[in-house]
Amino acid sequence: MEQDKVLQVFEALSSTVRLDAFRLLVRAGGGGCVAGEIAAALALPPNNLSFHLKALTQSGLVTVEQEGRFQRYRANIRLMLDTVAYLMENCCGDNPQACAELRGGMFTLTPIFESAQATSGEDGAA
Amino acid sequence: MEQDKVLQVFEALSSTVRLDAFRLLVRAGGGGCVAGEIAAALALPPNNLSFHLKALTQSGLVTVEQEGRFQRYRANIRLMLDTVAYLMENCCGDNPQACAELRGGMFTLTPIFESAQATSGEDGAA
DNA sequence: TATACAGTTCAATATTCGTTGAACTATCGT
């Protein structure tokens, strides 16, 4: 995963309306939501929502699919998890014990690392 | 976890220098880094770094501890994971099977939910 | 084809953010 992409993701999530919209789509799951549903849920004028949805889409955090005259948006959970994996790369210099301590035993991140590095193939993988 | 806090976290991570600084601190683990080390690693003037470190600190993503005339910064991994948990709340309407599909089988998030809801005690948990 | 509906695009404005240089505070070594 490139840093530019990661920055776009974080910037996308650093606005109230985009954060709300994304969380709504996360809750909606694979079914996603149509733009109008999001606008209603967030009580936003359509042009403003469109602006934010565009940012979310360009970041890759959401996908759009046309459905008649509707636009159906869906959360890209995978990208979000890849982003977290990017943040955690070489956490604690890859010392698992020190890392567990720092996390307060929250949950093991190892599966994230493995998956992320296998799929996004970071830098040295090639 | 409150939305305001989450927004601060994402805004903190949506700048190149803050993202770099945070990742450096993640790699450094519990030992953290002194401001000068970060400035050297990132090739930034101290006043500019100070500006960004302040934002990171205010978001809670990093902590500071004075050490003689140095300031030692450490990543708050826990907050970052809590933030991810906030994003994933009620993912796919809490349908684990649909959720696993959406994630592309990346890794199970259940431990995140449990931990996050147990500690931050969100809204409907009670 | 004409009308309504669903969303997007555009221009303008106000606000916020990031960088720079200068001055400042606090600590260490002598």
Next chain:
DNA sequence: ACGATAGTTCAACGAATATTGAACTGTATA
């Protein structure tokens, strides 16, 4: 106490962001 080191704070300027209203594109329906 003095100078040097480590960092922070402040003011100012340019760049980027968010919101609004108006006009626009495309799809459905009569």
